Amino acid sequence: MHLDRRRFLGAGAAALLRGAAAAEKPHRIDIHHHLFPPTYNTAIVALGQPASPAWTPARSIDEMDKSGIATSVVSLSPPAVAFPDVPLARRIAREANEYAAKMAKDYPGRFGLFAAVPLTDIDGSLREIEYALDMLKADGIGVMTSYGDKWLGDAGFAPLWEELNRRKAVVYTHPHSPDCCVNLKVGIPATDIEWATDTTRTVASLLFNGTAARYPDIHWIFSHGGGTTPFLVSRFVYEEKTMKEREKRLPNGLMYELKKFYYDTAQANHPGALAALLKLVTPAQILYGTDYPYRTGAEVNAGLKAQGFAPKDLRAIERDNALRLLPSLR
Numbered sequence: 001m002h003l004d005r006r007r008f009l010g011a012g013a014a015a016l017l018r019g020a021a022a023a024e025k026p027h028r029i030d031i032h033h034h035l036f037p038p039t040y041n042t043a044i045v046a047l048g049q050p051a052s053p054a055w056t057p058a059r060s061i062d063e064m065d066k067s068g069i070a071t072s073v074v075s076l077s078p079p080a081v082a083f084p085d086v087p088l089a090r091r092i093a094r095e096a097n098e099y100a101a102k103m104a105k106d107y108p109g110r111f112g113l114f115a116a117v118p119l120t121d122i123d124g125s126l127r128e129i130e131y132a133l134d135m136l137k138a139d140g141i142g143v144m145t146s147y148g149d150k151w152l153g154d155a156g157f158a159p160l161w162e163e164l165n166r167r168k169a170v171v172y173t174h175p176h177s178p179d180c181c182v183n184l185k186v187g188i189p190a191t192d193i194e195w196a197t198d199t200t201r202t203v204a205s206l207l208f209n210g211t212a213a214r215y216p217d218i219h220w221i222f223s224h225g226g227g228t229t230p231f232l233v234s235r236f237v238y239e240e241k242t243m244k245e246r247e248k249r250l251p252n253g254l255m256y257e258l259k260k261f262y263y264d265t266a267q268a269n270h271p272g273a274l275a276a277l278l279k280l281v282t283p284a285q286i287l288y289g290t291d292y293p294y295r296t297g298a299e300v301n302a303g304l305k306a307q308g309f310a311p312k313d314l315r316a317i318e319r320d321n322a323l324r325l326l327p328s329l330r
Helices: 002-024 038-046 057-067 086-106 122-135 155-166 190-208 229-242 254-260 271-280 297-307 311-325
Strands: 028-034 069-075 111-116 140-144 170-174 219-222 262-264
Touching: 028 057, 028 170, 028 311, 038 086, 057 069, 057 297, 069 170, 086 111, 086 122, 111 122, 122 140, 122 155, 190 219, 190 229, 190 254, 229 254, 229 271, 271 297, 297 311
Parallel strands: 028 069, 069 111, 111 140, 140 170, 170 219, 219 262
Antiparallel strands: none
16 A cells, blocks of 8 residues: 555656656747858858857757757848858858758757848849758748848849749848948947847838738748837838828738738847837737847746736747748747
């Protein structure tokens, strides 16, 4: 009898431990997670860019395990492959995408890919889109918010959006510094102010140039909670009332398009950013993002917890929204 009781208690304790382990199993999906292949790092240093942070796939895995992240969809950080040398841009895009695809193979279930494309090189980009999506099975395409003096709503990019719209593709965007604003003397780096502003510039170009409405099957993701977009919505609404060709460029209205976009939590997980974003969209349009290796999941987890989301909404942000958008991650 005593032996049976001990067995019963032991079985119960084991069950509790198994339950605790299951509860702690990584479940989050990080859609803003950078990789730095060796050839990419060499290329950006040769162009005068700072060297990338110390990074390896194993370091990403360690961080993911610490932060409860099951899968990270990786992408290049700026400048990505926005190189003036066209053959170099094509080569580095291909090598980076193949490197990421090998990561996904070497660590099953842990990595996805937003593939790099040399956006201003239309022919090169179309070829890389085909290769990345059809051969490498990338989850989407990663682009910068601006290229020199052009933002994503520029008419010159139309062939790319036509193809990605046909494919109903996910397009992940990351901010960058445009030509106008690379040497501002404000006492802090351009990344701290300018990048959030550049996200908003590209959102505006997609809206007011009619690109978002013209290609309705593209699923756009904007980093850092949409930058300053949530704070400037009233100005956009005012401009919408007097814009030329409003019925053609925004046939469904500005707010309709803004509410279709997705926004990630990287560096936008503090109370002010989340409060503003939640006035613009519901939790269904928010995606978990960390900005690793520049930031960690611990920061995002704490910010989301402090916001007091309902459990179903928190689960949606941390995982379910990404699975709805990127079902291949299942």
